[in-house]
Amino acid sequence: MRKFLFPVIFALLISALPSGVASDLSGMPPLLDPNNVYAANTPNNFAATVKGYPALVYVPNTQSNTVQVYDQKTYKLLRTVKVAREPQHVVPSYDLKTLYANSDLGNSLMPFDAKTGKPGKRIPLLDPYNLYFTPNGKYAVVMQERMKQIAFADPHTFKIKKTLKTKCAGVNHADWTADGNIFVASCEFSGTIIAVDTVKMKIINEQFIPDTYAKHSASTHAGLPNLGPQPQDVKLSPDGKTFYIADMMSDGIWTMPAPWGKLTYINTGFGAHGLYVTRDAQKLIITNRDDSSISILQFSDNKIIAKWKIPGNASPDMGGVSADGKTFWVSGRYDDAIYQISLDDGHLIKKIKTDKGPHGLAVWPQPGRYSLGHTGIMR
Numbered sequence: 545m546r547k548f549l550f551p552v553i554f555a556l557l558i559s560a561l562p563s564g565v566a567s568d569l570s571g572m573p574p575l576l577d578p579n580n581v582y583a584a585n586t587p588n589n590f591a592a593t594v595k596g597y598p599a600l601v602y603v604p605n606t607q608s609n610t611v612q613v614y615d616q617k618t619y620k621l622l623r624t625v626k627v628a629r630e631p632q633h634v635v636p637s638y639d640l641k642t643l644y645a646n647s648d649l650g651n652s653l654m655p656f657d658a659k660t661g662k663p664g665k666r667i668p669l670l671d672p673y674n675l676y677f678t679p680n681g682k683y684a685v686v687m688q689e690r691m692k693q694i695a696f697a698d699p700h701t702f703k704i705k706k707t708l709k710t711k712c713a714g715v716n717h718a719d720w721t722a723d724g725n726i727f728v729a730s731c732e733f734s735g736t737i738i739a740v741d742t743v744k745m746k747i748i749n750e751q752f753i754p755d756t757y758a759k760h761s762a763s764t765h766a767g768l769p770n771l772g773p774q775p776q777d778v779k780l781s782p783d784g785k786t787f788y789i790a791d792m793m794s795d796g797i798w799t800m801p802a803p804w805g806k807l808t809y810i811n812t813g814f815g816a817h818g819l820y821v822t823r824d825a826q827k828l829i830i831t832n833r834d835d836s837s838i839s840i841l842q843f844s845d846n847k848i849i850a851k852w853k854i855p856g857n858a859s860p861d862m863g864g865v866s867a868d869g870k871t872f873w874v875s876g877r878y879d880d881a882i883y884q885i886s887l888d889d890g891h892l893i894k895k896i897k898t899d900k901g902p903h904g905l906a907v908w909p910q911p912g913r914y915s916l917g918h919t920g921i922m923r
Contacts, residue, residue: 569724569742571680573913573923580782581722582825585911585922587869593640594909597659599866601873602908603882604631604645607901611645611654613661614882616866616873616907619896625663627654633862633904636915636922638677638684638699643906646672648690653702658908669702670695674716674904676917678742679724685917687716687729694729696745706745712736717777720916722784726803730775730789737775737789739804749804756794756809777862779819779828779921781843788828788841790816797830799846812839812848818862822887823869823911829887831860831874838872838885852890854883864907864920875902 568574577583590597599616609629613622628650635644636658645654648671655664673689677699684702686695694708694715712731720727720742727740739749753773776790780802789798789807796811797819813832816839820829827849828841836858840850854860854876860883863874871893872885882902884894904919912922 567723567725569678569680571682572724573679575722575923578722578784580825581780581784581923582782582821584913585821585823585825587823587911588867589911590867590909591640591911591913594658597909598661600661600908601864601882602634602643602645602656602661602906603875603898603902604634604904605899605901606630606632606903608899609647609650610899611656611663612898613656614896619894622661624899625654625656627663628652628666631903632673633675633919634906635675635904635917636906636908636910636920638681638914638917640909640912640915643908644675646675648673648688667702669697674718674918676718676727676921677915679720679914679916679923681914685718685727687718689714689716689732694740708740708745708747710738710747712738712750714774717775717918719778719780719787719921721803722780728778728787728789728800728803730778732774732776732792735773735775737778737800751807753789753791753794753798754807754809776817777819779821782821782825783843788819790819790830792817792833795832795835797841810841810846810848812841813837813851818860818874820863820865820872823865829863829865829872831863833859833861833877836860838874838890840890850890852885854885855892856895858883861902862904862919864905864910866907867910873905873907875905877901877903 601614603612611625628647630649631645631647643656653667671688671690674687676685683696684699696706712734714732718727718729774793779788787800798807812830813835815834817833818831830839859878860874861877
């Protein structure tokens with residue numbers, strides 16, 4: 545009888561384990577804390593790879609076709625590098641050794657040495673609007689927005705391994721579940737989000753964002769046509785239970801149970817766009833691009849606890865938290881500037897004029913063991 549009991553007991557024990565423990569994406573580094581996917585991202589907790597690297601800000605300027613590199617401490621412009629047409633984001637590689645400026649209309653990446661900030665040789669790549677890496681580092685995930693597809697490529701050579709056609713228009717931002725098996729991506733121009741199986745490289749879910757224009761946005765978008773929802777940045781909550789999705793035309797964000805479920809709306813500000821987790825993993829920073837403001841959400845109760853106005857006619861777009869967690873750097877997409885904001889009280893520390901059209905800037909180095917891409921999704 546005993547020889548039959550052991551397999552039964554073992555099976556019961558396995559089934560009682562928390563979800564994700566036995567089914568994490570193969571090759572993905574294990575979570576340091578099952579209740580905090582950002583446990584490795586505490587202030588100045590640098591991987592050995594980037595320890596001692598100079599604190600820089602890389603700014604891609606979409607209208608000038610340049611990347612400008614600034615010193616975070618002195619605010620000095622160190623170099624301006626000419627790149628291919630419309631650089632959208634500067635993306636840390638999975639291994640943290642390289643930063644890639646992705647030029648979608650220029651069909652190429654420009655690599656920068658993460659230690660020196662110096663550019664390398666241009667890499668041909670079709671329509672790289674945004675760039676991510678699977679949590680096991682096996683693939684680069686290229687958001688080919690113009691082509692309505694997602695490409696899975698070698699993370700070093702960027703040779704395409706598989707191309708996934710999407711029905712949705714404007715696929716651009718994404719984030720992964722805590723176990724790494726699924727990523728949720730936003731499709732800006734079709735007003736939808738999709739879920740993609742990381743291993744099978746297959747779309748497994750899709751849903752439309754509810755149109756809340758009349759209820760939430762008609763007054764702020766007075767005189768403008770209702771373009772419908774426009775989902776933007778996507779971010780996983782520290783406990784891995786919720787996805788947050790910014791919606792520029794609904795003036796707020798949506799929460800969704802991870803990996804998939806019903807959407808719930810939270811108002812934040814006109815033109816909600818970028819999402820960033822504070823170093824203590826207690827709060828979510830939300831940039832409101834058309835409101836010259838930044839909203840702060842508290843994860844514990846999903847309440848907006850602060851809203852900070854940036855002086856002047858700012859257009860806060862994409863950004864990043866400083867390594868020490870004390871400040872937030874953000875691009876002014878339509879006012880040709882970058883801003884350094886205090887995360888204590890939201891006051892403006894520094895405004896720096898840039899070339900035209902600054903977009904997805906990267907604050908580097910950042911704490912964390914590896915990069916999932918974008919402007920620095922670290923875990």
